[in-house]
Each structure stands twice: as structure tokens, then as C-alpha cells.
Amino acid sequence: MSEEISDLIQQRIEKVEALRNKGINPYPIRCARTHTAEEAKMLFREDAQEHAGIAGRMRSKRVMGKASFVHIEDGSGSIQVYARLDDLGEEKYELFKTLDLGDIVGVSGYVFKTRQGEISIHAKDFMLLSKCIRPLPSVKEKDGKVFDEFADVELRYRQRYVDLIVTQKTRQDFILRSRLIAGIREFLQKRGYMEVETPMMQAIPGGAAARPFITHHNALDIDLYMRIAPELYLKRLIVGGFERVFELNRNFRNEGISTKHNPEFTMLELYEAYADYTTMMDIAERMISSLAQELLGTMVINYQGTQINLTPPWEKITFVDIIKKYTGIDFSTIRTADEARRAASSVGVKADEDASLWYIANEVFEEKVEANLIQPTFVIDYPKELSPLAKSRDDNPDFVERFEPYIVGREIGNAFSELNDPFDQRARFEEQVKMREQGDDEAQRMDYDYINALEYGMPPAGGMGIGIDRLVMLFIDTASIKDSILFPLLRPEK
RNA sequence: GAGUCGCUAGCUCAGUCGGUAGAGCAACUGCCUUUUAAGCAGUGGGUCCGGAGUUCGAUUCUCCGGCGACUCACCA
16 A cells, blocks of 8 residues: 555565566466365375475465475465475575565475374475565464454455455455355245346436435436435336346445445345245245355354344234334324324434324334344334335235344345335325425435336235345354455545 | 544554653574474664644644544434
């Protein structure tokens, strides 16, 4: 980052020059790698000398005069290399000793076991593959204990590449993230789902209540919005006859950054024709619990010191009942916003002047209930007013068939029986537009083409969105979403 | 956006009740042909985040700014 040249960097630049003067390219074009570190270790035999050519980054170095030990780390793991003056000759061994921690080198030799019992490579030759001219943080490790870990969070996020080199936990976390995402794809594909890609730049940002990023298309001379959700496009595909679709990709919301929010985040959305929200509950609990079993070896996971039992079935409780449970307020018997406001303030929740009954209820839910939902819980049957894209219940049209799964007090998704009645949808949009005109800049916008699509007939369907970064947080046991995103958004330096 | 805290060597951190700083690792020079947080001896390395103010003197105190962490707000 910094352009100042420290002594340490200067020393290494001089080494590069010295190498070049000797006719050695410190950045050669390729190398002869025959095995990964782990594969090489597998080659070990007591009765024979198996040959291997490995390559990786030098992570430790112990020079003892005419013999040296170094560890070479690659994508598979790490292997010790034993290099001797006798084997390499004066010139090469001197060169070997000038290698620095962080250099990427190729080593060929035979696999053997040291007196201390570590399977290693006895070097017959080596080659510098890429000179590292910036000193790495000097993290050391013994028996799983890490010494002087790379702890500067800002540097770890800004220079994630260094964090990945030096912090094993970081590497493991992102491998786990990758496996989790692969596992989701596999789970859904097995169920007959098709992965699709829908626009990230949209003329009308829909499908969620959030402020969008605005961008501009020069040739058309129009503003476009980065999507806040793919929902309305995926449902157009359900109209089109794709019966099981999902999209697993980025959403963008122009809002604050916190331990639980990154402006761009990864969302899974899936829609299934001829299904409903109960189908989605089933998918959610089976998918997440089986992924835990597969990736963590258990459905009872430890998150920030709390045991979380992901074993299905998860608890289900209605929005109204859970508020009653934690506050004693029964919103189903409340008829006016004033009454609701009084009830809310009786439990210490103050709502906006012009908030409606169910917005007040939602305030109470967020402030008084959410944090209690530690074990997996489906909060179901939300008020219609809060859910402009979900289908009303048959038995009570003021409520919709919708649920949000909560784990460790955090909403990790949102699902419903999809509203497919174009008349109702139009009315809901009109309601949203009215709220928008009254200053709610997160209310949804009218999307005539979406209504148009529904007017062709959308089969009854269930749909669900799951925030992947938050799910990853749970799986890698971290309190900050930045630890689940390779390059979280930070303010640029200077 | 607000509050609290942090920013000192490449990294991890001490420290200076105001007199321009230290350790471990890393680096450099020796010694060391089975070490593994290798070891032993020696050496070098700092705009103490930036700017202004107070002061004889500021890394230290004050103010402003930068970046980050946490909390809150926002984000269902």
C-alpha cells in the first residue's frame, strides 16, 4: 500500500537485483511441479525414495549452517523441506540461504522422514518462482497455538491477500463459505431447481424495501438502479413456466455498514411453482441443517459461545403470538394506531407519529422480540401491511402466508406464498406508492410490467430469500459480516 | 449521522505524570549438517496517523481532520 520503501523492502529489492545480475530471473515463467504438499507427503515410503517436485510459499526458515529446514505452503497444506550444502553445492546452497519468508519456490527431491518424525522433502534442487519483496507479518504457530497473529482488522480487510497467506482461520473460513455455497447449489439442483441470472441493473428496483444505488447508462441516457433483490424477475420466470428457479448472487443496498450489513451482499432466492410457504419452511430447515451436518459434522453448532440446535423441525410461532409472548401485547385485539402506540410505549417502544398499527407492531417486534430468537425459529403469518408481495391467508386476509427464519436473534431470510393475484398485487403496489409519496423512500415502486406478467397467470408458488453472508457468519462463528466477505467495503484510504 | 475507544519499527505490543522511544518476532552480520515458536553472539531499523495550537520544548496536553473497531441510529 504505502509507497514508502522501508529498509526491509529495500533489502529485498537489492536481492532481486543481485539475482538478475547473476542471470537468475526472480519471476520465471513456469515451474515443474509434480505434486502438491499433501500429495508429496502421501508418497512417503520407509523402503524407497519417492521423488516429488513441489511448489509453494516459504512460511518458515531455520538455517543451521550447512543444513536448513523450511516449510513450503501451498493450496493443499504445508510440507517441510530439508536442504543441505552437500546436495545443492556451494553456489545453490548460498542462494537457498538468501530466500526470504514469503518467497514462492519450487523444490524437487525425495520424500523422507526426519528424526523428529516429520515427513519432509530432501531437496536435490530448488528454484525461486516469485520473489516476495514485502515482509509478511511474522505469525508463528505451535501445537495449534498461534503467536503474534495478524490482528490489525483494518489491514486484514484491506489486504485480505496478506490475511489469507498468514491466517489459517481466514483461509478455512472462506473455504467453508465456498463449500456452503456449493452445497446449496447441489441441494437445490437435486430438488430439480434451475439456476438463473436476472438483471442486476434494473429500471425499477423492486422486491424489497431498501434504498438502491443509482447508476447511469450513457448510451440510453437513463438512470438505472443496482438491484436490491431479484424477486420480481424470478417470479416472471415462474410465469414463464420455469417451475423451480433460484439465483445465488449479489444484491446492493445503499444503506449503513455494520457488523451485520455490507452494501453488497449475497442472497439466495428461490421460487417453486405449486408450492407454498410451508414448502419453503421445509426446504430452509432441511437445507441449513444438512449443510451443518455435512460441513461441520453436527447439527448442534457453537456460535459465539451459544449452542444452536439446527435439527429440524424448527419452532414455528406467529408474528402476533411471539409479540404477545415477549411483551404481553396482543396486537390481534388492537384496532387503532393510537391504541397500538399506547401499548408500545407501555413496554418502552416509541413509534413514529404517523406510524400505522402494524408498523408499530413491527417496531415492538424488532425491539423486544428479535433478540430473544436464539434457537432457529420461524416467525410466521405477518400482517399484510408489512408484506406487499405475499399472499393473504384464506382465513384472515389481514395476514399473509409469510415467515422469517430467525437464528441467534438475527433474521436470516424471508419467505412467502407468493402473491399471484394481479388485482391484489396492483392494489398493494398502489398502497406502496401512496406511502412513497408520503415520504417513505423505502416503500416499493409500481412495476406495471410485473403486474402485466401476473395478468398472464402465475401458478401458486412459494418463494424464499436467504442472506448467505449471515448464514456463513453462523457457520464460521464470527460476529462480524466482514469476516464472511472476502473484500468487505471499507472507505478508501486518504 | 452520533457516542466511546484505538492508531508507536515490517508484524504483535510496551512506554513517555511534556525533555523526540523500547521488547518479542521479522531483518542484517557471524557460528551452527535432522531443525520446527530452532539456538547462541552482535547490528541496524521509527515524520510515535496528519495538521494546527499551547509550550523553551509535543509522540505525550488541547482543537481540527483521516482511517478503523464497537455501540446506537439507519438497514424489516
